[in-house]
Amino acid sequence: MRYIYSCQTDVGAVRENNQDSLVVKSLNLGKHMVVFAAVCDGVGGLSHGERASRTSVEMLSSWFDYELPQILEQSPAEPVLRYRFRQLLSEINREIYNGNLRSGVSSATTLTALLLWDYHYLAGHVGDSRIYKIDYDVQQLTRDHSWVAQEVAMGRMTAHQAAIDTRQNIILKCMGAEPEVEPDVFEGRIREKTVFVLCTDGFWHHVDAREWIRQFSPAVIKEEKHLAENLYFMAEQVKQRGESDNITAIAIDVF
Amino acid sequence: MEYYVLSQTGGREINEDCAGVAETDQGFCCILADGLGGHDHGEVASALVTDLGTTLFQETCQAGTVRLQDYLEQCFQKGQEELVALQKEKESEMKTTLVVLAAFGNQIQWGHVGDSRLYQFRNGRLVRRTLDHSVPQMLVMTGEIRERDIRGHEDRNRLLRVMGADEKRLRYELSEPEVWDEHQAYLLCTDGFWELIEEKQMVQALNVSETPRQWLEHMEQEVLKNGQGKNMDNYTAVGIFLGTEVRRKKFFGLF
Numbered sequence: 001m002r003y004i005y006s007c008q009t010d011v012g013a014v015r016e017n018n019q020d021s022l023v024v025k026s027l028n029l030g031k032h033m034v035v036f037a038a039v040c041d042g043v044g045g046l047s048h049g050e051r052a053s054r055t056s057v058e059m060l061s062s063w064f065d066y067e068l069p070q071i072l073e074q075s076p077a078e079p080v081l082r083y084r085f086r087q088l089l090s091e092i093n094r095e096i097y098n099g100n101l102r103s104g105v106s107s108a109t110t111l112t113a114l115l116l117w118d119y120h121y122l123a124g125h126v127g128d129s130r131i132y133k134i135d136y137d138v139q140q141l142t143r144d145h146s147w148v149a150q151e152v153a154m155g156r157m158t159a160h161q162a163a164i165d166t167r168q169n170i171i172l173k174c175m176g177a178e179p180e181v182e183p184d185v186f187e188g189r190i191r192e193k194t195v196f197v198l199c200t201d202g203f204w205h206h207v208d209a210r211e212w213i214r215q216f217s218p219a220v221i222k223e224e225k226h227l228a229e230n231l232y233f234m235a236e237q238v239k240q241r242g243e244s245d246n247i248t249a250i251a252i253d254v255f
Numbered sequence: 256m257e258y259y260v261l262s263q264t265g266g267r268e269i270n271e272d273c274a275g276v277a278e279t280d281q282g283f284c285c286i287l288a289d290g291l292g293g294h295d296h297g298e299v300a301s302a303l304v305t306d307l308g309t310t311l312f313q314e315t316c317q318a319g320t321v322r323l324q325d326y327l328e329q330c331f332q333k334g335q336e337e338l339v340a341l342q343k344e345k346e347s348e349m350k351t352t353l354v355v356l357a358a359f360g361n362q363i364q365w366g367h368v369g370d371s372r373l374y375q376f377r378n379g380r381l382v383r384r385t386l387d388h389s390v391p392q393m394l395v396m397t398g399e400i401r402e403r404d405i406r407g408h409e410d411r412n413r414l415l416r417v418m419g420a421d422e423k424r425l426r427y428e429l430s431e432p433e434v435w436d437e438h439q440a441y442l443l444c445t446d447g448f449w450e451l452i453e454e455k456q457m458v459q460a461l462n463v464s465e466t467p468r469q470w471l472e473h474m475e476q477e478v479l480k481n482g483q484g485k486n487m488d489n490y491t492a493v494g495i496f497l498g499t500e501v502r503r504k505k506f507f508g509l510f
Contacts, residue, residue, distance in 0.1 A: 028377055030433055066454040067402050069383045074396055083398045 001119065001192060003035045005252040006227035010235050012202060014244035019049040020200050021057040021109075024250045025064065029072065036064045037250045038113035039129050041200040043174060048107035052096045052176050056111050059092045064115075072117070081122065082185070085115075089124050089175075089183045096176030108176040111183070112142060112198055116190060116254065125184045127174045130204050134195040138212040142184065145173035168205075193218040196252045202245030206238045216251060227251045256283055256358075258495045259467040261475060265447055265487035271297035272445050272491035277309040282321060282359035284312040285493050286330075289371050289445040291417065292349040300349035300419055303341060304334040308355055321359040323432055327366045330355045331418070331427040338419040350419035353427075354385070354443050356495070358435060363497075366429040369417050372449055374442040379462045381454055385428070388416035406450050437498025440470075447488030448474075451481040467494035 003026060011018040019042035027034045040056045042049025067084070074080050092111070100106055110127025123131060128144040143149060147170040151157035162168070175181060195216045214220070215230045235247045256278070264270040271290035276283060286308040290297025308330045315321045334353060342349060352369025365373050370387035386392050390410040394400045405411065416426050440461060452474055460473035471494045478490055 027380060027382065029382060030377075030436075031431075062455065065458070066381060069381050070386070070395075070402055073383050073386055080396060080398065084401070087398075087401070 001032060001190075002255055003033055003116065003252055004221075004224040004227060004255075005035065005037065005250065006224055006231055007037075007248075007250040008228070008231035008235050009248040010239070010246065012244060012246050013239045015246060017047060017050060018246045019043070019047075019053055020202070020246040020248035021050075021053040022198075022248055022250055023057045023061045023064075024252070025061070027064070027069070032118045034068070034072070034115065034117040035252055036060075036068075036113070036115050037196075037198050037252060038111065039198045039200050039248050039250060040112075040175075041110040041127065041129050041202075041246070041248070042107065043109060043171070044105065044107035048105045049109065051099070052107040052109040055096055055099070056092050056109050056175060059088070059095065060111075060113055063088050078120075082187070085122060085124060086183070086185050089126070089185070090181065093126075093175045093181040094179065097179055100176060106177075108174040110171065110200070111175045114196060114198055114252075116196070116252065119190055120187060121190050121196075122187045123185070125186075126181055128171050129198065129200045132197040132199075132204075132212055132216075134197065134212055134216045135191070135193060135218060136213075138209050141186075144171075146171050163205075168201075190254055192255050194254045195221060196254070197249055199249035200246065202243055202247040203235065203238060203249045205245075206241040206243055207234060218253060218255065221253045227253060256495065256497055257467050258283075258285065258493060259471050260491075260493050261471045262491040263475075263489065265482070265489050266485070267487075267489055269298055270489045270491075271301055272447070272489040273298070273301035273305040274443070274491050274493050275305040275309045276493065277312045279313060279316040281316065282312075282357065284308060284326075284355060284357040285441075285443060285495060286356075287354045287371055287443040287445065287491060287493055288418075289352040289369065289447070289489070289491070290349065291351060291414075292347070295347050296345070296349045297351065299341070299345075299347075300338055300351040303338060304330070304351055304353050304418055307334050307337060308353075312357065316359075321357070323357050323359055323362055323364040324429065326357055326359075327355055327364060327429055328427075331366060331368065331425055334418055335425045342419060348419075350417045352414070352445070353418050356441055356443060358497075361435040362432050363435050363439075364430055364432040366427050368425070368427045369414050370411075371443070371445045374444075374454070374457065376440040376442070376458070376461055377436065378438050379458065381458055384454075385430075387414075388428075389414050403453075406453075411446070411450075435497060439497045440467075441495040441497075442492060443495075444492035445488075445490060447490035448478060448492045450488070451478040451490070467496050470494045
């Protein structure tokens with residue numbers, strides 16, 4: 001099982017600062033590769049949101065670099081991994097929350113992270129950033145913790161109504177707003193010839209299912225540069241369609 | 256292969272740590288042991304297993320091909336036998352930890368008993384470390400404490416496996432054999448060393464070092480800084496570069 005990946009982040013057409021943060025990196029264990037990716041979309045005035053998303057990504061990254069090798073050494077590794085990953089998300093939440101208390105500001109961030117190794121994936125998710133899994137079809141792996149998504153789930157709103165609703169930016173759950181957070185943590189099997197895309201809402205708002213498949217189907221991705229080009233192309237498209245938010249995405253091709 | 260050995264008494268009266276390297280045309284072995292026993296001659300136990308391992312390697316090489324698995328097993332089994340015999344002779348309870356890294360041809364493999372560690376790095380990134388046979392490491396496995404809480408844990412001196420313990424069968428742990436890779440670096444170290452330096456600093460030091468000697472000297476500064484005002488244990492480390500470190504960083508993002 002091999003991987004190629006690329007990423008794209010853009011301040012967007014309107015905003016002055018980029019409150020999104022991302023990380024994507026891999027570790028070569030000899031026998032197999034481990035890939036880790038995360039996107040965070042900071043929420044909060046001035047540069048506060050930026051700080052929250054950056055803190056999250058730094059903590060995730062440091063965990064991947066210095067603790068994960070030790071976890072993967074355990075046998076079986078999965079129970080320890082699952083447990084520690086959940087713990088890490090609550091540590092990040094608390095770090096941002098306590099930071100807010102100390103400095104008297106309110107900042108928060110969405111957090112969507114994906115770990116891929118040896119036919120498994122493990123994902124952690126809070127907020128309205130998303131993970132898409134694209135093979136012959138496109139599937140949204142995460143559910144948005146947003147008000148409109150809740151309304152759609154309750155049957156009080158259609159997907160179409162939600163997509164044009166002005167209250168799309170209301171999120172019900174994020175990192176740093178409360179002392180405790182309950183993230184969605186889920187896992188599954190992966191197969192070759194799959195592309196995963198992690199993105200913030202600035203990216204996904206204006207992209208429909210057919211476009212995901214057209215741009216990121218494993219059939220069209222042959223090398224890293226295709227991922228980079230298609231991410232760039234989509235980000236430009238999204239801006240032209242009137243997106244004002246920061247635009248961030250990571251694409252990982254498993255083959 | 257390049258290596259450098261560092262061994263210091265710290266704040267103690269005697270240095271019970273021991274390290275040795277033997278090189279032949281076709282391979283090398285690197286051995287590190289941390290003698291336990293206070294006034295009970297821990298330094299004799301660590302020297303015994305170290306000398307035995309290096310001598311055994313040279314003898315096996317002279318005799319022809321070294322099968323790494325066999326060599327490693329002998330290091331632990333013979334070491335245990337001789338140590339138990341010496342304990343009886345001296346009416347002593349001296350014990351020691353043991354880490355052995357050995358390479359022959361294009362294969363490389365290692366084994367360990369106790370809480371001395373082996374860290375493996377590839378392309379300037381931490382890839383794996385051996386898991387301590389200690390109470391705090393068990394607590395990490397059961398999710399009771401986090402990995403970083405091992406350092407300074409009150410039970411950190413309680414070892415679950417050690418050379419010279421009164422057991423019917425010595426339980427040592429061997430790695431899978433790996434293929435020699437020029438981009439790998441190894442660090443073998445006793446707890447007096449790793450207690451005072453975090454993995455992040457090991458990696459940072461590695462990435463600014465041209466030689467194993469520089470690497471260890473950078474790390475020693477960190478160890479001494481963190482050990483200030485404490486009654487420092489003996490600290491011993493061996494740094495090994497399999498080839499000239501080629502640092503190719505494969506990650507995006509900021510961290």
